[in-house]
Amino acid sequence: xxxxxxxxxxxxxxxxxxxxxxxxxxxxxxxxxxxxxxxxxxxxxxxxxxxxxxxxxxxxxxxxxxxxxxxxxxxxxxxxxxxxxxxxxxxxxxxxxxxxxxxxxxxxxxxxxxxxxxxxxxxxxxxxxxxxxxxxxxxxxxxxxxxxxxxxxxxxxxxxxxxxxxxxxxxxxxxxxxxxxxxxxxxxxxxxxxxxxxxxxxxxxxxxxxxxxxxxxxxxxxxxxxxxxxxxxxxxxxxxxxxxxxxxxxxxxxxxxxxxxxxxxxxxxxxxxxxxxxxxxxxxxxxxxxxxxxxxxxxxxxxxxxxxxxxxxxxxxxxxxxxxxxxxxxxxxxxxxxxxxxxxxxxxxxxxxxxxxxxxxxxxxxxxxxxxxxxxxxxxxxxxxxxxxxxxxxxxxxxxxxxx
Numbered sequence: 001x002x003x004x005x006x007x008x009x010x011x012x013x014x015x016x017x018x019x020x021x022x023x024x025x026x027x028x029x030x031x032x033x034x035x036x037x038x039x040x041x042x043x044x045x046x047x048x049x050x051x052x053x054x055x056x057x058x059x060x061x062x063x064x065x066x067x068x069x070x071x072x073x074x075x076x077x078x079x080x081x082x083x084x085x086x087x088x089x090x091x092x093x094x095x096x097x098x099x100x101x102x103x104x105x106x107x108x109x110x111x112x113x114x115x116x117x118x119x120x121x122x123x124x125x126x127x128x129x130x131x132x133x134x135x136x137x138x139x140x141x142x143x144x145x146x147x148x149x150x151x152x153x154x155x156x157x158x159x160x161x162x163x164x165x166x167x168x169x170x171x172x173x174x175x176x177x178x179x180x181x182x183x184x185x186x187x188x189x190x191x192x193x194x195x196x197x198x199x200x201x202x203x204x205x206x207x208x209x210x211x212x213x214x215x216x217x218x219x220x221x222x223x224x225x226x227x228x229x230x231x232x233x234x235x236x237x238x239x240x241x242x243x244x245x246x247x248x249x250x251x252x253x254x255x256x257x258x259x260x261x262x263x264x265x266x267x268x269x270x271x272x273x274x275x276x277x278x279x280x281x282x283x284x285x286x287x288x289x290x291x292x293x294x295x296x297x298x299x300x301x302x303x304x305x306x307x308x309x310x311x312x313x314x315x316x317x318x319x320x321x322x323x324x325x326x327x328x329x330x331x332x333x334x335x336x337x338x339x340x341x342x343x344x345x346x347x348x349x350x351x352x353x354x355x356x357x358x359x360x361x362x363x364x365x366x367x368x369x370x371x372x373x374x375x376x377x378x379x380x381x382x383x384x385x386x387x388x389x390x391x392x393x394x395x396x397x398x399x400x401x402x403x404x
Contacts, residue, residue, distance in 0.1 A: 003044045008107045010037065011100070011388060012120040015128060015169070015381050019159035023143065034380060038096065041103045049106045057105075057398030059340060065333035070095075072326030073292055080291030086303050090293025090321075097383035101391030108395045111352050118176055118359075122196045125173040129203035132158035132166065136206045153253060156206045165379035167212030168370050170204045172385055175219060175362025176355075182227045183355045205246075208253050215369035219362045226345075226358060271312045271373065278311050281320035289323040296320060297375045314371035314378075334368055337390055344397060356396060363389045 010017065022030035073094065077087045108114050135142070136156045145157045160166040177200065180193040204212060224231050243251060256262045266272040274296075281290050293299040296317040300308030311317040319327035341361040348354045367386050370376045377383045 004041075004048055004103065004107050005113070007037075007041055007044060007103055008113075008117060009120065011103060011384075012117055013124045014384060015159055016124060018381060034384075035096070038099055042099065045102050045106050052106070054105050054395070054398045057394045057401055059336075059397075062333065062336045062340060065329050065336055068329035069326060069333055072288065072322045072329060076288040076290075076292045076322040076326065079288040080285075080294065082291040082294055083303070086291075086293040086299065086305070089302065090299045093299055093378055094292070097377075097380065098387045100384045101387045101394070104388045104391035105395050105398070108392045109399045114356060114392070115352075118180075119192075122173060122177060122193070125170070126196050126199055128158050128160075128166075129170070129199040132156035132203040132206060133199065153208055153249065155208045156203065158203070160381065161379065163207040164209050164212070164370070164374045164376060165382050167204055167207040167209035168367060168376040168379065168382045169385065170200050170207070171212055171216055171219070171366035171370070172363040172382070172389065174200055174204065174216060175366060176359035178220065178223055179355050179358035179362060182223055183351060183358065185351060205250055208250070209370075210254055210257060211370045211373040212366070213254065215366040218369060219366050222365065223358060223362065274309055274311045275313055275316055277309060278313070278316045278320040282316075282324060285320075285323065287323045287325070289319065289321045289326065292321050294321060298378050312374050314375040317375055334364065337393065338364055338368075340397060341393055344393075344400065347400070353396065356392070360389045360393045 018034065021033045025033075073091070076082070077090075082090070108117060133156070134140070135158060136154060139154055142157045144161045145163070155163040157163050157166055160169065174197060177193045177197040181190055181197060184190055184193070201216075204216065221232070221235070263272065267276075278296060281295055284290075289295075293303070294305055294308075296309060296311035301310075311320065315327050315331060318330055338361060341357050341364070345354060345357045345361070348357060363386065367376060367382070377386065
């Protein structure tokens with residue numbers, strides 16, 4: 001069990017390790033280190049927990065959407081005769097991060113361990129946020145990201161590869177800090193999580209990721225509703241105050257969403273144009289799509305697939321590559337996991353467990369929203385934590401079933 005816990009602490013500081021290894025070591029090590037880490041997890045789980053079938057904690061109504069998603073993923077590869085190198089790369093991007101759920105599923109089953117994991121993760125994230133704030137103050141260019149389209153607005157990436165991925169990560173961690181601040185009774189812990197929230201939230205604003213801002217706002221409303229729904233009456237006041245307290249750069253960035261020119265440019269060469277191209281692929285190949293890794297975002301770009309493009313919508317991209325049913329199965333999978341969190345929250349009697357469940361629900365919610373305007377789940381660090389938190393959910397579910 002000690003080996004699994006050591007791997008858990010590595011997971012808690014994963015972004016720093018990924019950053020250091022990819023920049024400080026030869027490229028071939030940087031490209032495979034996460035695979036080796038995952039292999040260690042699988043081996044450790046096998047040796048230490050093989051007689052403990054915690055996977056039975058995953059409800060059938062979650063398993064079936066996953067199996068359907070897997071079927072259409074494989075089917076799209078076979079039907080469209082996707083080249084082996086492309087299919088392996090695409091499968092690696094989509095399915096490999098899911099396996100990180102094994103580590104949290106088999107370790108995060110007691111309150112003390114979860115608290116330590118979350119606290120280390122929060123401290124690590126505060127440092128990432130501070131690095132991003134310093135980057136913004138001194139306008140330090142990143143060696144990992146350059147986006148000419150956003151030259152008019154400096155966007156932080158800190159130790160990540162792009163601002164949208166960083167924003168998605170921040171939102172997942174904010175889900176836990178905000179939930180802990182609202183729901184915990186211990187004053188010291190409330191202060192700790194409140195102080196942690198401030199730099200992370202500032203850094204989130206400095207990513208200038210509008211979808212992440214919207215996702216955070218939706219999550220915050222959901223949390224307040226769960227905490228004390230009467231506070232929702234203050235929403236009009238908050239909405240009226242925000243334009244006067246937010247920096248002008250943030251207001252201008254968000255205001256572009258209401259600019260007709262923005263949508264005209266997007267229709268010519270931007271998200272709307274990408275979405276229309278993806279819808280055409282869905283229309284032409286509704287059942288199995290054009291093949292996994294053969295149309296949108298990072299994988300086809302790496303393999304120089306003809307007419308490959310960015311789609312900036314994870315669900316539409318999946319529809320284009322594996323068909324409508326495959327995309328629906330993935331959406332059903334996310335909704336079914338949210339249902340598990342909802343049911344467990346309704347049955348939870350301990351405050352700490354409610355905090356964990358709210359944090360997990362918030363992480364899933366924000367990622368689900370952000371993937372409407374970008375394939376955030378193709379960013380490895382975001383995907384790893386997304387599925388790690390889902391593994392944590394099933395660990396709590398297993399513990400509940402065991403008690404019953």
